[in-house]
Amino acid sequence: MAEIRFYTGDNFPLELHKVRIVQKLDLVPVERRAEAMAEAGYNTFLLKNKDIFLDMLTDSGVNAMSDRQLAAMMVADDSYAGSATFTRLSEKLEEIFGTKYFLPSHQGRAAENILAMTFVSKGSIIPMNYHFTTTKAHITRLGGSVEELVIDEGVKITSDHPFKGNFDLEKLDELFRCKGSSIPFVRIEAGTNLIGGQPLSLENIMAVADLTHKYGKLVVMDASLLQDNLYFIKTREEKAKDLSIRQITRMIADKMDIIYFSARKLGFARGGGIAVHDESLYLKMRELVPMFEGFLTYGGMSVREMEAMTVGLEETMDMDVISQGPLFIKYMTDELVKLGVPVVTPAGGLGCHLDASRFIPQVSQTEYPAGSLAAAVFIAGGLRGMERGTISEQREEDGSEHLASVELLRLALPRRVFTLSQVKYAVDRIKWLYDHRDLIGGLRFVEEPSSLRFFFGRLEPVSSWPEKLVKAFRDDFGDSL
Numbered sequence: 001m002a003e004i005r006f007y008t009g010d011n012f013p014l015e016l017h018k019v020r021i022v023q024k025l026d027l028v029p030v031e032r033r034a035e036a037m038a039e040a041g042y043n044t045f046l047l048k049n050k051d052i053f054l055d056m057l058t059d060s061g062v063n064a065m066s067d068r069q070l071a072a073m074m075v076a077d078d079s080y081a082g083s084a085t086f087t088r089l090s091e092k093l094e095e096i097f098g099t100k101y102f103l104p105s106h107q108g109r110a111a112e113n114i115l116a117m118t119f120v121s122k123g124s125i126i127p128m129n130y131h132f133t134t135t136k137a138h139i140t141r142l143g144g145s146v147e148e149l150v151i152d153e154g155v156k157i158t159s160d161h162p163f164k165g166n167f168d169l170e171k172l173d174e175l176f177r178c179k180g181s182s183i184p185f186v187r188i189e190a191g192t193n194l195i196g197g198q199p200l201s202l203e204n205i206m207a208v209a210d211l212t213h214k215y216g217k218l219v220v221m222d223a224s225l226l227q228d229n230l231y232f233i234k235t236r237e238e239k240a241k242d243l244s245i246r247q248i249t250r251m252i253a254d255k256m257d258i259i260y261f262s263a264r265k266l267g268f269a270r271g272g273g274i275a276v277h278d279e280s281l282y283l284k285m286r287e288l289v290p291m292f293e294g295f296l297t298y299g300g301m302s303v304r305e306m307e308a309m310t311v312g313l314e315e316t317m318d319m320d321v322i323s324q325g326p327l328f329i330k331y332m333t334d335e336l337v338k339l340g341v342p343v344v345t346p347a348g349g350l351g352c353h354l355d356a357s358r359f360i361p362q363v364s365q366t367e368y369p370a371g372s373l374a375a376a377v378f379i380a381g382g383l384r385g386m387e388r389g390t391i392s393e394q395r396e397e398d399g400s401e402h403l404a405s406v407e408l409l410r411l412a413l414p415r416r417v418f419t420l421s422q423v424k425y426a427v428d429r430i431k432w433l434y435d436h437r438d439l440i441g442g443l444r445f446v447e448e449p450s451s452l453r454f455f456f457g458r459l460e461p462v463s464s465w466p467e468k469l470v471k472a473f474r475d476d477f478g479d480s481l
């Protein structure tokens with residue numbers, strides 16, 4: 001990818017694609033935004049899309065597809081067993097990862113279910129750089145536990161460490177020495193989601209794999225966010241700068257025993273699956289696919305999505321394609337830093353992450369600062385983000401809160417979906433909110449499900465702060481939306 005410099009000295013990311021299909025958006029008035037937030041129980045998962053202007057909830061299943069992906073969907077081979085579409089997908093994975101076997105699943109968490117059912121039992125310990133919500137839920141459901149071994153820098157909100165997703169190798173070694181017999185596999189999460197889409201270095205990935213193999217254990221990669229991680233390895237790691245994306249991918253894949261992914265992210269489609277090198281590992285998991293997903297040659301996916309995924313995986317090897325997300329996220333993050341708004345640095349993949357703990361320090365963790373900020377950002381600009389803090393944690397067995405190590409509001413930038421002016425609008429409304437941050441208060445649960453409460457839970461504000469925010473907006477913006 002050639003660096004594009006501007007004659008006037010301006011510096012912003014340039015789209016290397018053009019828009020050929022558009023979807024109309026509505027920006028509803030601030031009063032309606034506040035009303036919609038209340039109707040949704042102050043949980044952005046429960047908002048209706050018609051009330052949302054920029055949907056930054058997630059990058060999952062909402063990335064823009066290319067013309068080639070759409071074209072491939074038209075030639076999908078729709079057969080229950082042995083479809084040519086599956087063969088094409090499986091061959092593409094073998095070409096990219098060198099993996100001989102592929103188990104399809106309807107999405108990433110279904111692959112996690114299969115892995116957990118195969119390898120996790122009561123007392124199992126799964127070391128990982130950091131947990132992901134659905135991963136942890138599958139492991140703990142079966143009586144296992146998660147051990148987070150990310151480097152200390154990983155949970156520091158502001159840092160200039162280029163690879164905050166790295167494992168602490170000493171801690172991993174110590175865990176193997178003390179509790180090795182309880183460890184079935186080590187999970188490496190590329191583009192570590194919950195700490196701000198932060199990457200691991202190629203060097204760290206290699207070292208984790210070597211150490212794990214030294215102790216005779218399996219190495220599993222969650223490659224859902226591998227595309228962002230590949231971009232960061234190529235641009236931030238001296239040793240990798242002359243390697244192609246394809247070479248870096250292969251070096252990583254050769255060291256893994258199992259690679260699983262959500263194709264709602266990796267491959268810019270929908271679906272997922274598990275790629276494996278070894279036949280005996282494949283056979284261990286195989287029967288769970290027809291039991292929970294669908295026959296072995298579709299695994300719950302539509303053949304159209306599998307065709308789109310095949311093309312999307314090929315396009316993931318193109319720096320012009322995988323750089324767009326990280327470059328836009330860097331632009332948004334840098335602009336917010338310039339305006340003094342607290343964000344996670346350095347910018348990672350997936351989205352821009354606001355630091356709710358510093359944005360609204362007056363809201364204590366037991367009143368959910370990241371959830372409150374999510375509600376406030378929606379009221380301020382019609383921007384839907386995702387709480388990534390204490391609400392996303394599960395309570396302890398004794399019912400006490402498990403306070404998250406970081407309180408973040410994730411504003412995802414689905415790949416190639418938003419324009420730069422939409423990002424500028426988001427920055428403007430967040431800056432306005434930051435200047436009115438004293439108005440924002442906390443939330444409390446009114447309906448709290450016992451698991452995955454962040455999806456379905458309903459909350460209410462602890463005071464009338466949403467109304468005050470609406471009034472301040474009207475005072476400042478007049479009758480503007």
Ligand code: F0G
Pocket residue numbers: 057058059060107108109110132134135189193222224225261262263264271272
């Ligand atoms: N692993 C990671 C790292 C993920 O980010 C996700 C999903 C999954 C596994 C599960 O995959 O959704 O296809 O079942 N992340 C979405 C998100 C939900 O919004 O970050 P899935």
